[in-house]
Amino acid sequence: MTPSEINIKWPKLQTRIAEDFDSDTPDLKVMLFLIGVQELGKGPKKFSKRQKEELMHIATCRLFSDMGFYELKGLDQDGWPHWELVKKIPNYTMLEQEMLMKSLIVHYFEQLYDTSF
Numbered sequence: 001m002t003p004s005e006i007n008i009k010w011p012k013l014q015t016r017i018a019e020d021f022d023s024d025t026p027d028l029k030v031m032l033f034l035i036g037v038q039e040l041g042k043g044p045k046k047f048s049k050r051q052k053e054e055l056m057h058i059a060t061c062r063l064f065s066d067m068g069f070y071e072l073k074g075l076d077q078d079g080w081p082h083w084e085l086v087k088k089i090p091n092y093t094m095l096e097q098e099m100l101m102k103s104l105i106v107h108y109f110e111q112l113y114d115t116s117f
Contacts, residue, residue, distance in 0.1 A: 001103040009106045012117040031105045035059035039081060063104040
């Protein structure tokens, strides 16, 4: 996805999520949290601060697995997924990191919603 495509699709996705959850416009962290909850598969519930951080890590691993950087190793006794780094992630600038994450998030939700933003 080109930067211009990301800059068009990202706000559309944010609007869709805000409407679906009747909430404020979500930022990158909120999107990662939502993906983490989706990947955990236990539905919405109250999470501790540590669990929220773990959910964002799950989301990051899931997104980077599409690029071959992580591989799902399985679930622990509580049903939480565990990922393994299988390929070194290149050093990206902050702007590159942000654009890459937005691109991966848009792609994730396009698959989830079976639509294009």
